[in-house]
Amino acid sequence: MKTSVTDEIRASGKRMTRTRQAVLAVLESTKYPLSPAELYARLRKQNVAIDPVTVYRNLHALRTIGLVRQIKLHQEEQFRYEMKEGREHHHHIRCKSCGKIEDLLLCPLKKLTAMIQRETRFLVGDHSLEFSGWCPKCQ
Amino acid sequence: MKTSVTDEIRASGKRMTRTRQAVLAVLESTKYPLSPAELYARLRKQNVAIDPVTVYRNLHALRTIGLVRQIKLHQEEQFRYEMKEGREHHHHIRCKSCGKIEDLLLCPLKKLTAMIQRETRFLVGDHSLEFSGWCPKCQ
DNA sequence: AAACTAATGCAAATAAGTTGCAGTTATTAT
DNA sequence: ATAATAACTGCAACTTATTTGCATTAGTTT
Known part of the structure; x- marks a missing residue:
C-alpha cells in the first residue's frame, strides 16, 4: 500500500x-468487486482480527473519501466494493454457474446516451x- | 384482467x-416495476385486506409461472416486479431526484454481445x- | 356437497446492513 | 515525549427486505 493512500485518508480527517x-x-489485491462478507472472510483467513461491522464502517468511510466505489450487480442481494484507483469507467460480466466476475474494458454507450436524452428528455x-x-470453464 | 390469466394460473395447478x-x-395497471412494499401500499389504499407476506408469496408464485418478471435496479435494496405480458426485452431509466422510472424501448446490445463473447470467451x-x-420535471 | 390441497395470516427466522455505546488507539497540540 | 482529542473498534441491538413454519381458510375437482 502506498503512502499516498495513507495521506489521502489523513487529509480527509480519517486515520x-x-x-x-x-x-x-x-481490496487492492483483488481484481473484482468484493462483497462485505467476502472481504470479511478473506481478512479472517489472513488472521486479521476484525468485526464484520468494522468492515462495513471501513467501506463506508473509504467510499465517502472517494477511494472505493460501491456497486450492485444485477440480481444480487448485497453491495460490492472495489478500489477506484486505476479502475475508471468499466462494466462486468458474471458467470451464472460459478459466479466468476470479470471486467469488461469497453463501454459502447456514449452515442446511445445522447440518443436516450433526446428521446426521454431525461x-x-x-x-x-x-x-x-457462462465462463469458459463452465460451458 | 383477462380470463386467460386465470386459465394460465389454473393450468399450472395454482388458484x-x-x-x-x-x-x-x-401489477397490470402500473407501467413501471413495483417493489413488494409499493405493491402492498397500493393494495392497502384500495382497502384490500392482505398481509405483506402474501404479497411476497404471490409474487413468487406468479414469477415461477412466468407471468411476472423480477428485476433489481442499480443501487436499490429491494427487488421490483412487473408483468411480463407485452413488456418483452427492455431497459429502464430512473430519475435521481424524484425516483420516477420509465421504460426504454430500445436495446442496442445485440452486436455488442457478439463482440463480448469473442473477447471474453464467455x-x-x-x-x-x-x-x-434527471427527468424533465426535476432538471 | 365432500375432499383435497393451495393460499392466507400471524409469528418467528434469516440475511444484509446500520446504529448506540463504552472502551481503545491514532493524531495533534503542548 | 506526553497528554488531549476525537476517530475507530467490538459487541449488542436494531432495521429493512425477504423467507419459513404452522394452523386455518377457501378455491377446485369429483
Missing part, C-alpha cells in the same frame, strides 16, 4: 488504522451495464 | 384467489442495462 490497512490491502447522468453468461 | 386477483390488477446469456439521470 490509518491496522484494520483499515488490512481492508485496503485486500438528463442522463449515469448508466449501469452488466452481462451474465 | 385464482381474491388477493391474487388484486395483486395482478395492481457464452453470454443475458444483460442488464440501466440509465439514471
Whole structure:
C-alpha cells in the first residue's frame, strides 16, 4: 500500500488504522468487486482480527473519501466494493454457474446516451451495464 | 384482467384467489416495476385486506409461472416486479431526484454481445442495462 | 356437497446492513 | 515525549427486505 493512500485518508480527517490497512490491502489485491462478507472472510483467513461491522464502517468511510466505489450487480442481494484507483469507467460480466466476475474494458454507450436524452428528455447522468453468461470453464 | 390469466394460473395447478386477483390488477395497471412494499401500499389504499407476506408469496408464485418478471435496479435494496405480458426485452431509466422510472424501448446490445463473447470467451446469456439521470420535471 | 390441497395470516427466522455505546488507539497540540 | 482529542473498534441491538413454519381458510375437482 502506498503512502499516498495513507495521506489521502489523513487529509480527509480519517486515520490509518491496522484494520483499515488490512481492508485496503485486500481490496487492492483483488481484481473484482468484493462483497462485505467476502472481504470479511478473506481478512479472517489472513488472521486479521476484525468485526464484520468494522468492515462495513471501513467501506463506508473509504467510499465517502472517494477511494472505493460501491456497486450492485444485477440480481444480487448485497453491495460490492472495489478500489477506484486505476479502475475508471468499466462494466462486468458474471458467470451464472460459478459466479466468476470479470471486467469488461469497453463501454459502447456514449452515442446511445445522447440518443436516450433526446428521446426521454431525461438528463442522463449515469448508466449501469452488466452481462451474465457462462465462463469458459463452465460451458 | 383477462380470463386467460386465470386459465394460465389454473393450468399450472395454482388458484385464482381474491388477493391474487388484486395483486395482478395492481401489477397490470402500473407501467413501471413495483417493489413488494409499493405493491402492498397500493393494495392497502384500495382497502384490500392482505398481509405483506402474501404479497411476497404471490409474487413468487406468479414469477415461477412466468407471468411476472423480477428485476433489481442499480443501487436499490429491494427487488421490483412487473408483468411480463407485452413488456418483452427492455431497459429502464430512473430519475435521481424524484425516483420516477420509465421504460426504454430500445436495446442496442445485440452486436455488442457478439463482440463480448469473442473477447471474453464467455457464452453470454443475458444483460442488464440501466440509465439514471434527471427527468424533465426535476432538471 | 365432500375432499383435497393451495393460499392466507400471524409469528418467528434469516440475511444484509446500520446504529448506540463504552472502551481503545491514532493524531495533534503542548 | 506526553497528554488531549476525537476517530475507530467490538459487541449488542436494531432495521429493512425477504423467507419459513404452522394452523386455518377457501378455491377446485369429483
